[in-house]
Amino acid sequence: MIKNVGVLAAVFVLMMAVSASAAGFKKEYKMQVTVGPKLYWGMGATKFAELVKEKTNGQINVKPYFGSALLKGAQLKSSQMVAKGVIDCALDSTINISPVIPEANIFHLPFFLNDFENLDKVKNGEAGKAVFDAMRAKRLEPLAWAENGFRQLTNSKVAVKTPADMKGLRIRVVGNPLFIDTFRALGADPVNMNWGDAVAGFQQGVVDGQENPVGVLIPIQIYQYHKYVSMWNYLVDPLIIYWNQREWNAFPKDIQAAILEAAQEAGRFEIALSRAGLDGDTSLNILKNEFNYTMEVPDPIAFMKSKGMEVHMLTDEEREAFAAATRSVYDKWIKEIGPEVYEKAKADIAK
Ligand code: X2X
Structure with a gap:
């Protein structure tokens, strides 16, 4: 009897292993991140990886490579490498995406967008959609906005x-x-x-x-x-979480939905980090109430002084x-x- 249970357990483990490999997921999905893990941008990448793991029940493992390590520092190559599939995904600035997506330079016309309200209108409006459409046409699947901030x-x-x-x-x-x-x-x-x-x-x-x-x-x-x-x-440089399109399209629908949700949540968290203390209490409250997170530097301007x-x-x-x-x-x-x-x-x- 006991022996049979053992055999059954072994068969079960084997079946699980076969079904995992049949799903065809990689052991690791490599993510390009320009900066280090301690910056808000880096923290957003870590949050995304954690949320993807959680929401896909451990099936998808995203690993952020900080400091453009996958590009030997050449940050402006990120989109090209994700489009080719050499890198699976990225959390990157519109500044670094612009060599492949010139439309992304709309955020960088000097003294054009000058506050969070205008920025949000553009990101969520027709111009933001044009940037995402341009990415799709270049085999990049945009998932969510995040933010480095006004420079x-x-x-x-x-x-x-x-x-x-x-x-x-x-x-x-x-x-x-x-x-x-x-x-x-x-x-x-x-x-x-x-x-x-x-x-x-x-x-x-x-x-x-x-x-x-x-x-x-x-x-x-x-x-x-x-x-x-x-x-x-x-x-300003918004950040975008994006994925190689061919790989994205091959994911099952439930996996796509889970990753998309993770991207949007990580993006919301990271935007709040970047705006904290610069938009009154709004972002500080989002961090506290939605993410149970207290800022170390709640007032960046006072801190610099x-x-x-x-x-x-x-x-x-x-x-x-x-x-x-x-x-x-x-x-x-x-x-x-x-x-x-x-x-x-x-x-x-x-x-
Ligand atoms: O290189 C920069 O200045 C940085 C880190 O802000 C970007 O990647 C756009």
């Missing part, structure tokens, strides 16, 4: 309040050419660097400044290198001067993005 200027030399203050400043920018054009238009001296080299560049003073959201700047302790912050919300940084909040008039100085960028880049996407974004904002 702010920091530097070690001068309190930047006008375009004239930027003259000759050596600013590290990501290797997306729209950024080079923008900083040249402002009279600065932009330098392309991958994120993996950028932090060492700040430490060694190879550059005078950089632009990134506070959710990146605080964890990397930018205050050790740069005294001045200009809160200028000059552009407490570390000795001089924070300048740009006034509307000051912003206007920067917008005027970067008009030439619009002339060139709206053509690349697609004028119809630009019109859609303007209409989304006007709604």
